Structures are given as structure tokens and as C-alpha cells.
Amino acid sequence: MSMPLEGKLFLDRFKVDEESHLRIVDGEKCFKECEGQPCLHLCPANVYRLEEGDRISVNYEGCLECGSCRIACRHLNIEWRFPRGGYGISHKFG
């Protein structure tokens, strides 16, 4: 009875802002300069996903706000800020 990530995130309470608080600064860099692409693996909410045509999408709606993508990106290619006040995840238990 393994639980997929979508099921886990479905349990959390999010207030989703219209605008993303995460941004890949230079999308080309991810394919030309970044070898390991750690953001695709280590994000606990799988925010960064490889799309067709060499593109990484940023699914910020389920971001758990840990900060890992920001410092794991060796190219400093992720612009990361806190969601606007009151937006993002709200822990129910914590």
C-alpha cells in the first residue's frame, strides 16, 4: 500500500498564489551547463519536472518551502523566495 507523492500532497493544505514564488532564471543553462540536474531528484514535492523538448517545468503549487532546490542548484539558477504572506503551505499538525 505504497502512497504516491500526489496522494501525500493531496493531504496538505495549500493556499496557491497566482504567481510562482520559484523561477528558473535561465532555462537553457539547465541543459547546457547542468549535468546532474539535482532539482529533478531531491525536491520532496517533485516541483521540478522534465518536460518534452528540453524544458523543466516549475510546479510551485505543491512546494513544501524547504529551500533545497535553491542551494542544491550549483549554477544558482533558481530564484527562490517565500510565498506571499499567508500563501503556500499551511501545516495542520506540523
Next chain:
Amino acid sequence: MKETFDVAIVGAGPAGISAACILADAGIRTIVFERGEYPGAKNLSGGVLYGHNLAQILPDYVERHCPVERNIVESRVWYLSRESGYNLGYRDSVFAADRKYNAFTVGRAKFDRWYAEQARMKGALVVPSTVVVDLIRNGHGAVAGVVTGRTDGEVQAKITLLADGVNSPLATRAGFRRELAPEEVALAVKEVIELPGEVISQRFCVSGTEGVTAEILGEIAGGMDAVGFLYTNQSSLSLGLGANLADFAAFKLKPYELIEAFKQHPMIAPLISGGKTLEYTAHWLAEGGYDTIPHLYGDGYLIAGDSAMLFNALHREGNNLAMASGKMAAEAIIEAVHRGNFSRKGLSGYGERLAGSFILKDMKKYRKFGRFLYQHKEIFDRLPALSSFAAREMLTVNGVAKNQKQRLIGREFRRQGMSLFRLLRLLWQAWRAVK
């Protein structure tokens, strides 16, 4: 907001609220900004809190209905291989009696909300749903307040306390702290798993309001430098798994898949069996230790708690360091306000208090511990399976003489590069890292 406050606090967590309580008690005009919808909305820890440090701020926290989940009477340490494991536990009835609430579990969404409410009742102004995006500087570069994300969101304050958590983009932006490197934090994910209270009590052999903690080491995350925990709440369990972030980047393992595998481990599966996951969250542990602590105060500002990297990884202590540092920051602020000196010199009482306290003493004592674990991957890959092999062989009754078993075990250890000499050296280095 064009109001002026004596003190602006960024972050309504244990550090910020502890400071707010002490400051409000001293009649100092204090405002606390919290980016979450409510205090606690963004806050997370395994869930163990320490009564001693809370009582230093609120001696009557029990009478004030502090939302305690379970009072911890037994602490376990597990060392697991993939399919087996060692369990060392210490239970003491003194923790149910004279030393009750030495350690207890909480849900941070509830606890921090309650804690902020106590500060509010004492007279601090707590403003939720507000991100502090920058600091105001006066002509001399001293911090003179905060800029919030709201329109007209500048708030002047004589002193600003940064208690905005381990990420602290504010401290980095202001140049008070450098950006962290991946190996200086651990990324942990946590699930809260619902179970009836009496089932939890039975499974952990405790009575109604008593609880157990288990800290978990070993090959629990594909050989990464990892820690896990299983804590009892009133009617749920907190299960968490974390690993060094640099390892996550190198191993390419996914945190949410690892915690699923963790749940299947034979030491864990029966304890969470039938439980329903209620919440899935993630947070960093500030594992960098003593050498990553930034300079903790300057003209018009101080830094406390996780933002200041105050965390004792070996003893899973974090929010007590946050509370104690918040209290010390508040005491130093009170001195500064009375003297009318908000400069670095005026706030130096903070540095003196920290240096004289358990906070910096403990962090200094264990300053090499994080690096020790990170540099000894054998603790997380080969050694768990080898130590399980040893126990399994010695416990299997099959007519083979114990001497022969011992030789077999010794040979297997040597074959995997873990000779007796290497084991002793590992022990010696471990001792040197914590002595």
C-alpha cells in the same frame, strides 16, 4: 503602517515568540511578523520539545494549557540495516514523575499558535500573513526596522530580531549570513500517521499520556548520511526521514520514495500498521554545526534560533536552543533599551550570554560530529548489514561452535574492508568527534 516599535521580530517560532514574551513582560513595545497564515503554519520539527526551556519563559505553561501530545518516558535508538536492526532503549519512571515534561511531543501548528497567543496576551503584537522582505538601514548602515511585503509596509524599530528560521533569506540578503552549502543542512520529510491513542499506548507499552521516541540510524536511505525518527503523539505518530542535502544531490534518491520504503521496514511497519497518513511535510535541519554559526548580532539587529544555525544534531535538540537564544536576545535587548544604546556594543550582552550557556558550549563540543558522520559513509552503508550479519549468526542455533561463528563474522568484516583495526579507529574518531 507608520508606527514605531522598540523591537521588530521576524518569525513567530520558538525563538521569536520566546523573545516576544520576555520583551512584552518588560513593557517593551514589540511587534512580531509571521509569514504563515497563523503562527505555526510554516513551522516544523520532529516534534520533541523540552519543558525546562519553556518553563524559563512561561513557568506556568501547564496551567496555560500548553498543547502537549505525550510526555516522553522512553528514548530508543535504533541502528537498522535494510531488513533488520538493533534497538537500544532507556525507560525511566522519573520522567513520568519528578522530571515530568523533561521532553514531550507537540504538533508545531498547534504549539506555536498557542505559544504566540501567550505572547499576545502579554502585550506583544503578532501580525500573521506578513513576509518581511528587507531591512531598513539608517544613514550609518544600522538596522532600523523592517520592510514587509504589504503596501506601505515599512515598520521602524530600534532593534530587529531575526528569528525567521533555517532558510533565513533575510539574513543572507542583508549579508549577516552567507548562503548555506548543501552539505551544511539535512533535508527531512515527515509524515503524521493517525492511529487511535490506545493502539499507540499498547504498541509502545505506555499508559495514556506517556510516550516514546525512537531516533533511527543506519542503512535507512540507500546509504546516504541519514537520520530517521518515530515519535508518539496522542493519537498519531510522527515518522520522519532525513539525509544530508549534498548526499541527496549525489545519490539522486527521491525523499518521498525513501519514506515509503522506510514505512515498510520490519521495525517500523508493525508500529504504524493500520495508520492513516494525515500530513506530509519537509524541512531542513541546520546540521552544519558550530562552524556555520554567523556573527549573531550587530548594529540594530540580532539573530536567534535556526536562523543562527543553533542546532545540536547529536541530541536532536533544536527548539530548546531556539527558545533559550530568543530569551537571551530579549534580555540583551532590554539592557540595550535601558541604556539607549542599540549598537553592536549595546547588544553585546547577547554574545556573552550565548557563550556562557549550554548553547555554544554544546555546539562547540560537537562541532566535528556532523563532519564525522558525513565522512564515514560506512556507518550508513556497509556497517549496518555487517552488524546485522553478526547478530544473526550468533543468534542462530544450528550446532556450529561459537568460535567458528566468530571467525566467520570476522572474515566477513575483513572482506568488506572493516577490519578490527578499522572498527577501533572508527570508534576512536567517533569519540574524538563528541568528547
